[in-house]
Amino acid sequence: MLEGLLVKINSDTFTVKVDNKYYDCKSRGKLRTKLRPLVGDHVLVNLSDLVIEDIKERKNALDRPQVANIDIALVVTSLKRPDLNLTLLDKLLSIITINKIEPVIILTKLDLTPKEELKELTKIFKYYESIGIKVFKNDEVNKIKKYLKGHIVTVCGQTGAGKSSLINKMDNTLNLKTDEISLSLNRGKHTTRIVELFSLDTFYIVDTPGFSQIDLDKYSKEDIKNSFKEFKNTDCYFNDCTHLNNTEGCKVIPKVCDGTILKSRYENYEVFMEETKK
Ligand SMILES: Nc1nc2c(ncn2[C@@H]2O[C@H](COP(=O)(O)OP(=O)(O)O)[C@@H](O)[C@H]2O)c(=O)[nH]1
Ligand SMILES: [Mg+2]
Ligand SMILES: [Zn+2]
Known part of the structure; x- marks a missing residue:
């Protein structure tokens, strides 16, 4: 078996690049139900019958x-x-x-x-x-x-x-x-x-067709908080501080007021925290 990069999926045809050559493969039924191969996956292929046998661990x-x-x-x-x-x-x-x-x-x-x-x-x-x-x-x-x-x-x-x-x-x-x-x-x-x-x-x-609506409900409030990297540089001492609603002692809110943190960023943060799962 050889390792390749899955570069294209068209219905149930999976194109895998191995050593600069392209092979149109199928995916093992058994494997497909467990985890569907995605473009970008590093896969193990059997080139004799053109079948994807396994998917290597994903980074994301x-x-x-x-x-x-x-x-x-x-x-x-x-x-x-x-x-x-x-x-x-x-x-x-x-x-x-x-x-x-x-x-x-x-x-x-x-x-x-x-x-x-x-x-x-x-x-x-x-x-x-x-x-x-x-x-x-x-x-x-x-x-x-x-x-x-x-x-x-x-x-x-x-x-x-x-x-x-x-x-x-x-x-x-x-x-x-x-x-x-x-x-x-x-x-x-x-x-x-x-x-x-x-x-x-x-x-x-x-390339992707693009979109204008995306849900945040599969992410946690903690995820959202951590994704605003600029909040981490403010040494807000309270680890469980949400930086919302004028939390006393919060070090983020004053930086929004003095313009160090972009106001629209903070306002969007408030919106996203509402949109996440409870
Ligand atoms: N004036 C101008 N038009 C652009 C620019 N970039 C893309 N377009 C045009 O915007 C339209 C949409 O572009 P497209 O690449 O299809 O957008 P996509 O939906 O994000 O893939 C096309 O008519 C492009 O020619 C730009 O920098 N300036
Ligand atoms: Mg496009
Ligand atoms: Zn805070």
């Missing part, structure tokens, strides 16, 4: 898109059409962080944004950089590619944000469809979902 697994072992998630963030949505951005950053994936913000549609507005937005994104999140503009293709070297990457963000366009810019031989009809319009229709990791020169990337 996401629902949307259905992928495993992702190192970096590019949060493709449109400033206009669709307009910047800081709540969605913060929610994606939290979910990605909870899943032990590094989030990277990619800004799009700067060309559609008036100059004065861009100035204000620049301040906001400086804040994200200050809390340790990389921020690129979508025209910084070479810088982005350099940063992704050696990693398995996914994109996420709203439909129409410019995810497929970005991947096309990174490899113009891919020709991914852009401007696809919003997924919600297709609801009800049965469409085959293909998930594929594209192999670029030095990294792998998966």
